[in-house]
Amino acid sequence: MDAAYENAGGARDRTSQTFVNGFARGLSVIEAFANAPEALSLTEVASRAGLDRAVARRMLLTLVELGFVTRNQKRFRLTPRVMRLGYAFLSQAGFDGMLRPFLVELTQKLAESVSVSVLDGNETVVVCHVTSTVRKTGLLLREGSRWPAYVMASGRVLLSGLADADIRARFHDGLHAFTRKTLTDVEAVIRAVHLTRQRGYGLVDEEFEDSLISVSVPIYDRQQKLVASLNTSSAKSRRTAQNMREHVIPLLQETAREISPTLPLGVLSVG
Numbered sequence: 667m668d669a670a671y672e673n674a675g676g677a678r679d680r681t682s683q684t685f686v687n688g689f690a691r692g693l694s695v696i697e698a699f700a701n702a703p704e705a706l707s708l709t710e711v712a713s714r715a716g717l718d719r720a721v722a723r724r725m726l727l728t729l730v731e732l733g734f735v736t737r738n739q740k741r742f743r744l745t746p747r748v749m750r751l752g753y754a755f756l757s758q759a760g761f762d763g764m765l766r767p768f769l770v771e772l773t774q775k776l777a778e779s780v781s782v783s784v785l786d787g788n789e790t791v792v793v794c795h796v797t798s799t800v801r802k803t804g805l806l807l808r809e810g811s812r813w814p815a816y817v818m819a820s821g822r823v824l825l826s827g828l829a830d831a832d833i834r835a836r837f838h839d840g841l842h843a844f845t846r847k848t849l850t851d852v853e854a855v856i857r858a859v860h861l862t863r864q865r866g867y868g869l870v871d872e873e874f875e876d877s878l879i880s881v882s883v884p885i886y887d888r889q890q891k892l893v894a895s896l897n898t899s900s901a902k903s904r905r906t907a908q909n910m911r912e913h914v915i916p917l918l919q920e921t922a923r924e925i926s927p928t929l930p931l932g933v934l935s936v937g
Contacts, residue, residue, distance in 0.1 A: 672917065690754035691717060695725040696734070696748065703889070705741035746784040746791050764928060769796040772898075772921045776914060780898045782925075785824035788836040790815050793894070798921040813874070816841055816855045817848055819882035825859045826884070827892035833859065844917060848873045867915050868895070869907060877902045882912045883918040887929050896922045 698714035699706060708712070712722035726742055729735035733747045769780050773796045781795040792811040815821025816837055825833055833856055841850040849855050862868040868882040880899040887893045896918050905914065 690896055691715070691721060692725050692729065695729065696744065696751075697724060699744045702743075705738060705743040707741055711742060746786040746793070765794040765925065766796065768921050768925050769794060772796075772896075772917060773798050775917055776898060778898045778900050778914075780896065780918075781820075783820040783824070783882075783895050783897060785815060786812070787823070788815055789813060790818050790820045790824060790895070814842070816852075817870065818897075819868035819870040819873045819899075820897040822855075822859055822862040822870065822890070823882045823884050823895040825855075826863035826868075826921070830856050845872055845876050846876050847871065857904040861930075867911075867919070869910060871907055872902070879905060879907060879910060881915055881918065883915060883922050885922045885929075886926050888927055893929065896925070 675753075694715040694717065695711060698711045702710075702714075708719060708723055708726065711717075711726060714721055715725075717725070726735055726737075730737050730742070734745060734751075735742050736745050736767050755759075764772045765782055769782070777798055777800040779796065779798045781792050783790040783792050785791075789812045791892070792809055795808055813821070815825055828836075834852055837852050837855070841848075841852065842853065843850050849858060866883065870879060870880045878899055879902050880897065881899040882895045884892050885894040885896055898914060898918065900910070900914075
C-alpha cells in the first residue's frame with residue numbers, strides 16, 4: 667500500500683462513493699513536502715507520496731497552476747498560498763504562538779503595531795500581527811491580509827531574495843499608483859529592491875498611503891534562507907525616516923535575529 671494512503675488510514679482501499687481518489691492523491695503530494703529541507707524533484711515527491719511518477723507529475727502541475735506549488739527548473743516547493751488551506755490549524759498547532767510573543771514584546775518597545783509577512787506570488791501575506799494598544803495607523807492589518815509586494819516595505823524585503831527576471835515576471839501586468847509617490851515602473855521597483863538588499867532593510871515613505879511610513883527587515887531560517895519579513899508602520903507625524911533608521915530598524919533586526927533560530931525548517935518560505 668502507498669505510504670500516503672497508509673497515512674490516510676488506508677484511503678486506497680476505501681470504496682465509499684463519496685471518496686475522491688484524485689483529491690486524496692493531491693493532498694498526499696502536498697504532505698510530501700513536510701520536513702523537506704529544500705525543494706524536491708518529481709522523483710522525490712513521487713517517492714514521498716507513494717505515487718507513480720506520472721500521477722505525481724499531474725498533481726504537481728495542477729498545484730503549480732493553482733498557485734500552491736512553485737516550480738524552479740526541475741524542482742518544486744510549496745508556496746505560502748497553502749496556508750489558505752490550513753491557517754486555523756497552524757494557529758491551533760502553535761505557529762501563531764511561536765511568533766506572537768516576539769511581536770508582543772516588540773510592540774511594547776515601539777508602541778507601534780508589528781507583523782510578520784511572507785511572499786505569495788506578487789503579494790505579501792500577513793501570517794502574524796499584533797496591534798498596538800497605544801498608537802494606531804491607517805493601515806489595517808490582520809492575519810491573512812494581502813497587499814501588492816511592490817509597494818510595501820515588507821514586499822521590497824521579500825523581493826530582495828529573488829532574481830530581477832523573477833521580479834519582472836511577477837509584475838508583467840503593470841503597477842498601480844496608490845499615491846503620487848508610488849513607484850509604478852518595474853525597473854524603478856527593482857532598483858529599490860537592490861537598495862533594500864544592500865541596506866538590509868526596506869523603507870517605504872508615503873508610497874502606499876499618504877502620511878504613512880513603513881519599514882521592514884528580513885527573517886532568515888536556520889539555513890540562512892530568507893523566509894519572511896518583520897514589519898511596522900507609523901504616521902509621519904510621529905516618526906521620520908531618520909527616526910525609523912536610528913530607533914526602529916535596530917529593534918526590528920534584533921527581534922528578527924531572535925525569531926530565526928526558533929523557526930522549524932520549511933514552516934515559512936518565499937513563494
